[in-house]
Amino acid sequence: MSKPTDLVQGTVDLLILKTVAIEPMHGWAIAQRIRQLSKDVLQVGQSALYPALHKLEQQGWIEAEWKMSDSNRRAKYYSLTRAGRRALAKETNQWERLSAAISMIVRTA
Amino acid sequence: MPHPLSQLRLRMRSLLHRAEVDQELDEEIQYHLQRQIDEGLAKGITAEEARRAALHTMGAITQNKEECRDMRRLNWIEHSMQDLRYGARALRGNWTFSIVAVLALALGIGSNTAMFSVAYGMLLKPLPYADADHLAVVYMSYFPRDFRFGTMSVRDYLTWKGDNRAFEDPSLFRTLRMDIAGNAGVPEQVQGASVTAGFFSTLGVRPLIGRTFAAGEDTPGSSSMAVLSESIWRRRFGASPGVLGQTILVNGDPSVIVGVMRESLRFPRLDTEIWTNLPLNPPTRYGPWYYRGVARMKPGVTLQAAQAELNNIAQRIMQQNPYYKRLTFPVLSLREALLGTSVKLALIVLMGAVGLVLLIAVVNVANLMLARATVREREMALRLSLGASRGRLVRQLLTESVLLAVMGGVAGLAFAWGGVALIRAWNPGNLPFIDSVRLDWASLGFMILVSVSTGVMFGLVPAFKSAHADLNTTSKEGGRASTVGPARGRTRAVLVISEIATSLLLLVGAGLLLRSFANLQGVTGGFSTPPRRILTVLISPENAKYHDELAGIELYHEILRKARNLPGVEMAALTDSLPPDRQGDADTFEMEGQHLAPGEMNPVVSVIATTSGLFRTLGVPLVKGRYFTEHDNQDSQPVAIVSEGFARRFFPNQEVLGKRIMHSGPNSGEPWMEIVGVVGNVKYLGLTVDTDPAYYMPFGQAYYSRMFLVVRSSGDAAHLAGLLRQEVQSIDRGVTLAQIGTMEQALILSVSQPRFDTILLALFAGIALVLAAVGIYGLISYSVAQRTHEMGVRMALGAGQADIVRMVVRQGVLLAIVGVGLGLGGAFALTHFLRTMLFGIDAKDPLTFAAAPLGMMVVVLLATSVPALRATRVSPLVALRK
Known part of the structure; x- marks a missing residue:
């Protein structure tokens, strides 16, 4: 029940899609990548991460495959599907409009 | 959604290979945990600390997995199965509740399914004609x-x-x-x-x-x-x-x-x-x-x-x-x-009534559920605090109530089966389409639909109430029996009031039909011989020679002679019309000296040909003049006898005896007939039809080859049928005998439709009354149980047993008064739909409108008195110690 209050569900989805768009990645790596790319600002805890991954898989936006990881253990790698790519484009577009709108308000006010 | 197929594949995998999927999930989480620990170790802390830290940051692992499962929709079906199991256990755990609820639902759903089968068979089943x-x-x-x-x-x-x-x-x-x-x-x-x-x-x-x-x-x-x-x-x-x-x-x-x-x-x-x-x-x-x-x-x-x-x-x-x-x-x-239009109306009324019965049953069970919800508040609070979501709880409680309703429905199917068998067996012979009435797939579908929707209906409110229980207060209340919150108490009171109002509505409707039916039973048909002592049979000689008047009259005289000689037969006569509803013929007639406007036609009335003994055999009173005799035949002066209604309508304020009328009318070639007698009105068009004017012609002067033989026996006439048939066919084997039966049977048959309606509506009202009584009993005993502590205090402070009884009964009576008031209002507004089904009483019959509420109050008092008396047996010491 401890969802990050500063990250809305949709945003987590977007971050995940964006991250796995680069290359197939397992859950841990996705969380690490998000942290690094945001310079430690955004931390996606596993309690939000895994439900989101399973939901996206169920939706058909990402697909999973078991592969050997760099640490030489079996890990579940997620990659973007074609539908996921379309969804990512749409979500990105929407996010940009939204954030631009919000910053406009925040700056002028 | 992009990949329906792959989605389906995933979903199927989640369902069918549950263990595998679960294991993968475990492995995935485990991998994450391991990486977390690795990271800790890399920072140089001990393995033990790294593990603890990792576990800490990972939060509640189990719950997390549960969420992942939810995301896969894996849980949906699995939870349903769990809910079912849990629901069954909960229902088993509370036998009395379950039995009362299932019985109430079985009555409600069963009577509805039976009635639906009847209505479907009669009103909806496709007719075998093109378009x-x-x-x-x-x-x-x-x-x-x-x-x-x-x-x-x-x-x-x-x-x-x-x-x-x-x-x-x-x-x-x-x-x-x-x-x-x-x-x-x-x-x-x-x-x-x-x-x-x-x-x-x-x-x-x-x-x-x-x-x-x-x-x-x-x-x-x-x-x-x-x-x-x-x-x-x-x-x-x-x-x-x-x-x-x-x-x-x-x-x-x-x-x-x-x-x-x-x-x-x-x-x-x-x-x-x-x-x-x-x-x-x-x-x-x-x-x-x-x-x-x-x-x-x-x-x-x-x-x-x-x-x-x-x-x-x-x-x-x-x-x-x-x-x-x-x-x-x-x-x-x-x-x-x-x-027949009356059947359709009756079916609609009965469907409405039985629908109300179901409503009462549903309200009853909702009430029981609410009571139970209070008891289970702590269970729900506990499950909430252990992490169950409210939606999950609502679904669980709904599953329980639907399970209950389906059990009620299955039991109701047995009721319905019996009910339909009963209706078919007891069909008096003239209810249309009754043989196409049966429990079939349509009935089964109806039962399932009704069960599930009632389950949702009576489960929804209690489920939401329970699932939104306030964690804090409920937990704090601890082991002490809590008092009902005012809101929930009010909901239950409103439910009981609506039950009382609805049953009163049905009670008034049934009362009206019962009174109307009693009136119908009181209608005599115009003859005084006890109906069970009269046997009638329709005789038709097939041989064309009997179309000749002389041969025919001779045959009939022989039949009469043989019939009179049978043991127990007092009198025998012939007629071509019989009460209560076997009118033979109706035709025009002419009055001597009448003046018709140009183009105007003579009036049409019932014409009955009869032998001299008919009036005495049936017991039709002679008002004045004389009955026919053996001597009124072709050789004598043509005569007629008229009914009182005929005399009043066509010869008002005149001496009718001696007046002359003609069968058919001018140019018919018929002779003038002198009116020699006036007899009481007899009903030939059904008991409910106001007297139809009629005149009688003597059989000897108005031969007709197909006649009813009417026999009056000194005792029960039914056993004469076989003998009579033998005797008649011994005269001529070509004589057809049809419609053999006593007058009693004919009377019963003629009111079979109203009897059908009355019995069913009375039955429904009875069920409604019992359900309402159970409802009010349940509410009052529950509130008595809740107030044990308060009662103890009152008694300790000196309240007598009478005070306690009065207090409890007052609560019930207050509910009843409101319910009865509403029910009466509803009845006033609705009974006019019954108008055409009523005979001899008004749709606002004051007696019924007074008796039904009175009966309702008595039932409420009885239902309240049991818990009231129980309340007096509360020991103040025990109550206070609790």
């Missing part, structure tokens, strides 16, 4: 006869047919009893119909073998032909195809069999077994009024449009014939014509 929705039956109604669904004459039919635009070629038919004989076999009487050539093609039915009537076979002078029903074909002809072309006697008339009709054709009556062609002879005078029309509406024509056109035609006929006043041609759809 049956476009078929209509056309009647005629006019003053002074004023039968709403009366018959027309051939001349009216020809006028209608000439002006018709709304229908395809209309057909005409007449129903009558037909004696069939010839080709060996015992002569028998069956229901027949005489129909015009287009009759079968109008209905769109094809014969099993042979043909139906061809165009032109209804013109004057057409030879006699017959179409047999499948039943008669099997019974009398061993289903032989050689039957075609054979000749049988139909009412003594040799007729060639041209075809055999399928069993599914049941028109004009459900029991019609033979159809003959009806030659449309040009009418020489107005009448006789024997006929009704059946026709197929042209495409796009509605029943209303057809009715409008017929209204115009009626206007035109009235302008041509001033005799007809208020002439209309009422049109009914074929189904309604077969069913």
Whole structure:
């Protein structure tokens, strides 16, 4: 029940899609990548991460495959599907409009 | 959603390979954990600390997995199974609750399923005619006869047919009893119909073998032909195809069999077994009024449009014939014509009533659920605090209630099965379509639909209330029995009030029908001999020689003589009409010296031919003058006896004795008859029909070859039937005996529809009353149980037992008063729908409107007194210690 209050569900989805768009990645790596790319600002805890991954898989936006990881253990790698790519484009577009709108308000006010 | 197929694959995998998927999930989380630990180790802390830190940051692992499962929708079905198991356990855990709830639901759903099966069989099952929705039956109604669904004459039919635009070629038919004989076999009487050539093609039915009537076979002078029903074909002809072309006697008339009709054709009556062609002879005078029309509406024509056109035609006929006043041609759809308008209304009323019963049952169970919800508040609070989501709890509670409802439905199916069997077994013989009433797939579907929706109905509110229990207060209340929150107490009170109001509504309706039925039972039919001592049988001599008056009268005298000699027989007589509803003939008559306006026609009344003994046999009082005697025959002066109603209507304030009337009217060639007596009114048109004026002619002067033999026995007359049959057939084996039965049976049969309605509505009201009583008992005992502590305090402070009883009873009575008030209001608004079903009382009958609330109050008092008395047995010490 401890969802990050500063990250809305949709945003987590977007971050995940964006991250796995680069290359197939397992859950841990996705969380690490998000942290690094945001310079430690955004931390996606596993309690939000895994439900989101399973939901996206169920939706058909990402697909999973078991592969050997760099640490030489079996890990579940997620990659973007074609539908996921379309969804990512749409979500990105929407996010940009939204954030631009919000910053406009925040700056002028 | 992008990949329905791959999604399905994933979902199936989640479902079917659950263990594997779970294990993968475990492994995935485990991997994450391991990486976390690795990271800790890399920072240089100990393995133990790294593990603890990792576990800490990972949060509640189990819950997380649960969420992942949710995301996969994996849980949906699995949870349902869990809910079912849990629900079953919860229901097992509380036997009394479950049994009471299932019983209440079984009564409600069962009676609804049974009633649905009856209504479906009668109202909705498709008729076996091509495009049956476009078929209509056309009647005629006019003053002074004023039968709403009366018959027309051939001349009216020809006028209608000439002006018709709304229908395809209309057909005409007449129903009558037909004696069939010839080709060996015992002569028998069956229901027949005489129909015009287009009759079968109008209905769109094809014969099993042979043909139906061809165009032109209804013109004057057409030879006699017959179409047999499948039943008669099997019974009398061993289903032989050689039957075609054979000749049988139909009412003594040799007729060639041209075809055999399928069993599914049941028109004009459900029991019609033979159809003959009806030659449309040009009418020489107005009448006789024997006929009704059946026709197929042209495409796009509605029943209303057809009715409008017929209204115009009626206007035109009235302008041509001033005799007809208020002439209309009422049109009914074929189904309604077969069913009868009163049956449809009754079924709708009964469906409504049984729906209310279900409502009460649902309210009852909702009430029980609410009570239980209070008890289970802590259970729910505990599950909430352990991490169950509220939605999950609501679903779980709903599953429980739907499970309960389905159990009720299954038990109800047993009730319904018994109910339908009972209705079919107890069918007095003249309820239409009753043999197409059965529990079938439609009933089963109805039961399932009703069960599930009731389950949701009575489960939803309690489920939401429980699931939104306030964690803090509930947990804090600890072990101490809590008092009902005011809101929930109010909900339950409102439910009980609505139960009382609804049952009162049903009680008033049942009361009205019961009173009406009692009135109906009180109607005598106009004769005083006890009905069980009267045996009647319709006699039709098949041999054409009896069409001759002399031979016929001789035969009947012999029959009378033999009948009078039977042991126990006191009197015997002949008549062509019998109460309560077997009118023989109605025709015009002329009064000597009357003046008719130009074009005006003579009035039409019932005409009855009878032997001298009829009035004494039945016990019809002589008002003045004399009865017929043996000497009123062809050689003597023609005489007539009239009914009181006849004398009052046609000879008001005059001496009726000595006046002369003529059968049929001018130019009929009939002699003038002198009125020699006035007798009491007898009902020939059904018990509920106001007295129809009638006159009687002596059998010796008005011979008719088909007569009812009426026998009065010193005791029960039923056992005479066999003897009578033997005696009559010993005179002539070709004499048909039909409709043998006591007057008592005839009376019962004539009120079978109202009895059916009354018994069912009374039954429904009874069930409703019991359910309401259970409801109020449940509420009061619950609130007594909740207030044990308070009662203890009161008693410790000196309240007597009487005070406690008064306090508890007052609560119940208050609810009852509000409920009764609302119910009375509803009854006032609704009982007028019953108006046409009532006989001899007003739809606002004061007695019923007073007695029903009184009865309701008594039931409420009884239901309250048990928990009230229990309350007095509370020991203050025990109550306070709790």
